Amino acid sequence: MSAAASVPPSAPGWVALGELLVHSLQHFDRSELDRQPVALYSMAGFARSRPELLDGSSVHGKPVIVRPGDVLLSRASTEPRRAWVVVDEAGRTPLASGEWLVVRSNAHDPGYLRHLLVSNEFHLRFLQAVAGTRQANAASARLRAITLPVPPQPQQHAIARLLDLADALRAKRRRALSALDALQSAWQEPAFAQRCIAAEALEATMIASRARLDALIGVLRDRAYRGELMPL
Numbered sequence: 001m002s003a004a005a006s007v008p009p010s011a012p013g014w015v016a017l018g019e020l021l022v023h024s025l026q027h028f029d030r031s032e033l034d035r036q037p038v039a040l041y042s043m044a045g046f047a048r049s050r051p052e053l054l055d056g057s058s059v060h061g062k063p064v065i066v067r068p069g070d071v072l073l074s075r076a077s078t079e080p081r082r083a084w085v086v087v088d089e090a091g092r093t094p095l096a097s098g099e100w101l102v103v104r105s106n107a108h109d110p111g112y113l114r115h116l117l118v119s120n121e122f123h124l125r126f127l128q129a130v131a132g133t134r135q136a137n138a139a140s141a142r143l144r145a146i147t148l149p150v151p152p153q154p155q156q157h158a159i160a161r162l163l164d165l166a167d168a169l170r171a172k173r174r175r176a177l178s179a180l181d182a183l184q185s186a187w188q189e190p191a192f193a194q195r196c197i198a199a200e201a202l203e204a205t206m207i208a209s210r211a212r213l214d215a216l217i218g219v220l221r222d223r224a225y226r227g228e229l230m231p232l
Contacts, residue, residue, distance in 0.1 A: 014227075015107065018144025022102040025064035028095050030056055039089035041072055042097040046082055051089065063095035064102070071113045072100040077130050083117040085110040107150050111160035112224070116148055119221035149227040159224050166217045 028038070038059060039051040066072070066086050074082035076099065086094050096102060105113060116122055129142035151159075 014147040039092040081118040109156040112156035
């Protein structure tokens with residue numbers, strides 16, 4: 001197993017993605033650990049925003065054993081962009097399905113690293129690295145050569161908190177829009193016509209606000225990737 005890249009917390013600079021990719025990971029052996037409770041990080045789990053909580057006997061395929069703090073990057077180059085942080089799930093063994101590259105770094109805050117891996121600038125370099133294929137190859141020299149900034153860790157923590165807050169605001173707007181859609185479906189009678197018009201106007205405003213928020217998040221992530229974002 002490759003060692004996690006380690007850079008002094010106060011040292012600025014850049015590190016190649018290849019130094020952070022873990023290439024040799026232990027596969028989960030269902031025959032030995034069939035009763036072990038596990039947390040499976042799969043694409044299905046990502047779509048639900050949490051890993052699948054299973055018994056080892058329910059695990060299929062050949063997932064690898066990862067550890068809290070690892071950051072998983074989707075091998076697929078298609079949208080939506082996918083990266084998430086492995087967390088401690090009450091002592092369950094964390095597993096990653098084969099759809100993920102495992103990124104491990106002692107020099108990065110995991111939340112900060114996740115935001116870098118879904119930034120516009122990193123995604124552009126990712127697409128260029130895997131051009132001609134539909135999935136990332138961990139052995140690709142172009143992929144391993146992509147560099148990531150390593151600012152001081154206090155700055156990383158602050159950037160991650162800022163972008164997490166922006167993500168939370170976006171999620172709230174998305175839920176509010178879903179609620180408005182449900183209300184509009186229920187308001188079919190003429191008596192509710194004016195309310196529908198008002199709801200549609202509010203929805204248009206919220207969609208515009210969400211677009212501005214999406215744009216802001218993209219700008220902040222890109223500035224973080226370039227090492228330009230310096231929160232107070």
